[in-house]
Amino acid sequence: METYADLIECEDVLLFANAAITSTGQREFHSAAGEQRLSLAFLHDYIHGNYPDLYAATLALDINDHNAALIIANLLKRGAGLPGAGDARLIAWRLARMSPPRVYRLFQELRRAGVNNRRTRAIIRDWLAARPDLAFDAVKYRSALKSAVRHAHLRPEGELGDFLFAPFRRARYEAPLLEAWRRAHYDKNALYELPYTVAEGFAARHGISRAVFLERVAPRLTKLERLRLTGAAERDGVRTEADLAAMPLVRLASYVLSLAPDVRARRRAELVAALRAAAARAAGARAGTWGDVAAVLDDSFSSFGSPVKRRRPLAVALACHYLLRALAGSYRGLWLSGRSDPLQARPTGPTPLGRRIIDALEGRPSLLVIVSDGWDNAPPGLAGEVLRVWRRKLDPAGEVGIVHLNPVYDAEQIEVRRLATVVPTAGIRDAEDLPALVELARFAEGRTGLAELRAYLEDRAARR
Incomplete structure (x- = not known):
């Protein structure tokens, strides 16, 4: 029997996971960058202080690199929460997945903060040792690599050491990249x-x-x-x-949306083929196994995002459209604007989520996925009422699975904005994470509790 405290812990961890997936501390349509960073910092402090073991375990989820770096920095900065061997392995795994510039920025932040414990030095040393070509890093990230080497008390020998600390001491380098830089x-x-x-x-x-x-x-x-x-x-x-088809799905969708409408029309065959190929790659063995799927996709004006995250919410919706098409046996995608051509999607108009959800539920699909920032305003609150009546009166057995995926973190509410308490909401950043997020969303439905959530996180961590 789970206690009230267990339910609160489960809810807190899910709230943090959603924030860590969606927020990058940058300006969004409804909140400034400062609000995002302040709200996110509070969440990190709260979860780390109250649930330190689960805080580290969230590194195993599909959180974004910004929050992964914050988690790693917090674990290493606070002596009381110094990671054990298991957490250290998880940190090493996560660092290997992050882009090198992001990792070097993290190392520089640790140096500025004066974090130089044994575990930190070991993590820096092991990450550098695993780099495929340190000569490449020395050329491309020279100052950052030099800073990391000094902070970890390392002494690179031979050409690499000379290049970092006295690059013109040698008349010639044997390593081709170092010699090319000199010439x-x-x-x-x-x-x-x-x-x-x-x-x-x-x-x-x-x-x-x-x-x-x-x-x-x-x-x-x-x-x-x-x-x-x-x-x-x-x-x-x-x-x-x-090679467009080789691009990550959301990045490819962002590129497509950056093109002028006439360019998209002229290159339709190429762009659609690339989106479908990228979606098929992301779907993998799950392609065609999800049965009858419907999607409500937000292309309202707020899907523009912000000047620093231009059209990001719309790109996530477009990427999810093509991925759901690949995953489903049969698929129906409904855009809020009523647009029938997803390739010509653009952020415009209000957010009539309730009406489109009604349209989607008329066909009683096996799964309904709603991709939206949750700002239902035409009329306000209709989506939540539709979902409440559907779940409690028309489909109490839950024959139609419903999941709301939200690509935007609401700094004021300290969570991703929900449509209704009867429908699970999960944050989403990359469309490739959609199958895992649909799986994670079941914890927000109240059908599974803290024990199952802990087991899920431990299993994800053990597989890393």
Whole structure:
């Protein structure tokens, strides 16, 4: 028999997990960056102070890198909560999944905060030892790597040590990247052997035109750099072909939404094929196994997001549309605007969630997924009332599964905004996490409790 305290703990952990999935401390449509950071900092302090074991275990969930870095920093900063061996393994696993710039920023934050305990030094040492090419890091993240090495009391020997602390001591380096960096100071051709972000600085120093630089550096661009530079390169008359289908689904959706409507129409076959291929890859073996699925997708004006997260909520909805289509045996997607062509989605108009939920439930699908920031306003509160009546009067047995996925953290309410207490809400950032989030949402329905949630988190952590 679970106590009231157990129920509160379960609710608190789910609330934190949703926040850690969605919020990046940046400005959203309804809240400023300062509000987001303050609200998020309170949640981290509250969960870490009250549930330290579960706080560390949330690293095993699909939380975003911003919150993963905050969790790791808090675990290492506070001596009383110094992670044990199991947590240290989980931290190492999470650091391996994070982008190198994010990890180096975390190490720099630990150095500024004066966190230099034995566990911290060991974590930095092991992460650096696992890097596939420290010469690459030395060129691309030289100051950050040097800071991490000093903070962990490491003494790199040979060329790497010389490059970090006395780069011009050697007349020549054996490592190709280090030697290319040295030659790029006086040889224009050498800069094209360097990573794009490093080569860009040398190109400006040598006065090389943007068009010439992009054309010659194109073979060294990563997938994401190709995607990010496609528009700018085409304006300079340079083609940087990107393998769109290989992109993460939400990032690809963001790229599609950044294109002008006429460009989307002209490239329809290419873009739709890429979105479907990315969705099929994300669905994997689950493709076509979810039965009859309906989705209500938010393309109201608030799906614009903010200037720093431009069209992010809409991109999540578009990505979920294609992933649900791949997962479902039969699928019906309903956009709030009534738009029938998802490729031409744009943020516009009010948020009539209640009406579209009625339309979706008319067909009694086996699963209804609602992707929205939850600001139901046409009329206000209709969605919650529709869901309440449906669950309590028309479908008390729960034959139709309903899940609300919210890509936006509500700083004022300190949670992702819910539509109704009778329907579980989970935060979402990347569409690839959708199947796991639908699984996690069952804990918010009240059908499972703290023991099951703890077992779920422990299982996820053990598999990392």
